[in-house]
Amino acid sequence: MTVTIYDVAREAGVSMATVSRVVNNNPNVKPQTRKKVFEAIERLGYRPNAVARGLASKKTTTVGVVIPDISNPIFSEVARGIEDIANMYHYNIILCNADKKKEKEIRVINTLLEKQVDGLLFMGGAITDEHIQAFKTATVPVVLCATTDESGTIPSVDIDHQAAAFDAVNLLIQYGHRSIGMISGTLQDPSNGNARYLGYKQALDKAGIPFNENYVRIGNYKYESGIEVTKYFLELPNRPTAIFVANDEMAIGTVHAIQDAGLKVPDDISVISVDNIRMASMVRPQLTTVAQPMYDIGAVSMRLLTKLMNKESVDRSKVVLPHEVIIRESVAPHHS
Amino acid sequence: MTVTIYDVAREAGVSMATVSRVVNNNPNVKPQTRKKVFEAIERLGYRPNAVARGLASKKTTTVGVVIPDISNPIFSEVARGIEDIANMYHYNIILCNADKKKEKEIRVINTLLEKQVDGLLFMGGAITDEHIQAFKTATVPVVLCATTDESGTIPSVDIDHQAAAFDAVNLLIQYGHRSIGMISGTLQDPSNGNARYLGYKQALDKAGIPFNENYVRIGNYKYESGIEVTKYFLELPNRPTAIFVANDEMAIGTVHAIQDAGLKVPDDISVISVDNIRMASMVRPQLTTVAQPMYDIGAVSMRLLTKLMNKESVDRSKVVLPHEVIIRESVAPHHS
DNA sequence: CTGTTAGCGCATTCAC
DNA sequence: GTGAATGCGCTAACAG
Secondary structure (H helix, E strand, O other): OOOOHHHHHHHHHHHHHHHHHOOOOOOOOOOOHHHHHHHHHHOOOOOOOOOHHHHHHHHOEEEEEEOOOOHHHHHHHHHHHHHOOOOOOOOOEEEEEEOOOOOHHHHHHHHHHHOOOOOOEOOOOOHHHHHHHHHHHOOOOOEEEEOOOOOOOOOEEEHHHHHHHHHHHHHHOOOOOOOOOEEEEOOOOHHHHHHHHHHHHHHHHHOOOOHHHHHHHOOOOOHHHHHHHHHHOOEEEEOOOOOEOOOHHHHHHHHHHHHHHHOOOOOEEEEEEEEEOHHHHHHOOOOEEOOOOOHHHHHHHHHHHHHHOOOOOOOOEEEEEEEEEOOOOOOOOOOO | OOOOOHHHHHHHOOHHHHHHHOOOOOOOOOHHHHHHHHHHHHHHHOOOHHOOOOOHHOOEEEEEEOOOOOOOOHHHHHHHHHHHHHHHHHOOOEEEEEEOOHHHHHHHHHHHOOOOEEEEEOOOOOOOOHHHHHHHHOOOOOOOOEEOOOOOOOEEEEHHHHHHHHHHHHHHHHHOOOEEEEOOOOOOHHHHHHHHHHEEEEEEEOOOOOOOOOHEEEEEEOOHHHHHHHHHHHHOOOOOOOOEOHHHHHHHHHHHHHHOOOOOOOOOOOEEEEEOOHHHOOOOOOOOOEEOOOHHHHHHHHHHHHHHHHHOOOOOOOOOOOHHHOOOOOOOOOOO
16 A cells, blocks of 8 residues: 555665665765666655654654744744744744643643654743743753743743833833833733833833833733723823833724724824734834844744754853834824 | 653553553553553653654544645634644644745645645645645545635535625625726636636626726735735726725725725725635724634534544535625715 | 664554 | 564664
8 A cells, every 4th residue: 555665675676775865865875776766766656654764763853833822923923934944954843833721832742742853942921830841851952932931941032021111111201201001911921921011110110200000901912902901091080191012913902992082193192012013014003113023033943943953052042132113103202 | 761661561560562552541451550550651751652653553643734824814713723623533733834835835745744644634725736646645635625626626625705705796786886996816726816806707797887907906915915906996097986805904905005095994985805804803994804714614624634534424525614794894885 | 885684662463 | 451472664773
């Protein structure tokens, strides 16, 4: 039924070792023999069995990528970066969606490890002890991308979320705003949600603006959430003149909520966020935001992983990529 | 270094066959023995090697999914449907992005087949002879989702794109529009791009509206493309009063181009499209569009694949799921 | 340059 | 219920 390397060997009148050599591009084969083998392969429609190869060689040339939420544009952009570099180094990648569920993340890590991937890339999300535990059982290298672990034991590639948030809020302050609201993500995630919150506080602090609890509300990173929380701000007796939103998607909700209330962005209220997903320039006004180099985060983390898999030495196993403030149309100076 | 089934056997004082049985939930094991084995597994931190298992059993319990463009929300939603059903039937799925390149699609199909997946799901995109050829070499079942092949030889799950387009344009006509532009995708793709074009023509035809070549322009499904093409329409001496756009993303571009020109949607120009991605309701005005049941397309195709993998008989191997016109805010009656 | 020989880690007969 | 033996398809020494 299925044609094996042995069938090819017989057909070509050589040994299976030779077939293996030509299939694996081993140079130690006479061109003539190589040709014979290729013809036999063609004739028989032979397709190498990666499973058998993996068992024999103890390498699968594939890396597992766990993606927290396949429908989140951030992660899909990171995935592109991962892929391009993976292809460059001739690794296959297998993507596993984890649906934002911690339990599923752990499960996926384990099945990936069972499948004997040569390395693991873990994207996004908060890193808990359970994660660390799962990573520890791995005999292959692991790198985090677009997230970090607090303990700092696992190689990672990410931006400095606190600094990014700081820069965003700081821009608002430079534009004369002093009543600045924030729509945050969950504070439970230290590497991301909480970091952005800290950046916000830090910027206020530096400018000598007192922190006002009523100016901070928690959203869930979704568009609808942005709308909802913004309504709260709009009903405040002294509503903020600018809002810092933890991600672009919520920020679009914020813009629409403001517009739906008959106000204008940025004339009445300025809005700034973080991420710079494609959608950020698919709104009117276009979003001013702090860009995360998503593609690069993916590319660099994959490159780091290849080094680790090759047992090359790496200087820093925790790399922080630069972010950039992208000025568009949603922020204006505050006129008092 | 790595602990094998054999180590567990020794540790538990049983044979490897027994360990294999408990790992695979074979009922023919005395509870007491089972317990001993589990303890040994725990103690040693044994993790089954899926590669070895795959070689021995000739099954990998994983299905390969090729996704044409991971950053396209349509496909990621379809992928969710696939995943949920796959989990339900205890299959792992490995996602492979093909970057909208035919050459890469073929390559990915082949590596997936080499990896001995138990089945293959091919998403989106035009199906060429090369694809068919690649599928033919597969010894495992293949199903297409969100696309169809013309020859009808491969099982598939999709909507009737022509009918969907027809319904969209028909709505416009019922609202009194007779000057209806269309922004199409490539006409090279029979199952999708061309089908929507045919639906447009069909609707005009039925209403006795003469077809006007200048009212049809080809875009590339991207936001920017929607903007660009719409500008062309706006400069037409007798510009259309309504535009049918082949997908939501371009339609958002259309809406913005119209607004940027100082006109209003839908008061001045109505816009309707196809897909109903999340973003369709993240614009002002919210898009009236024909919904594709993306999640269901994924779920149904995965279900179909499980049947095929089990060699169960299926009644129809080409299933067409219903679409639905979603009325929102971007279409208004035409006032002459 | 090419062939022979051993496994890789496990599922699966077939006995007992 | 359990164990012993065999082989899945291939790579990797090793020998020649």
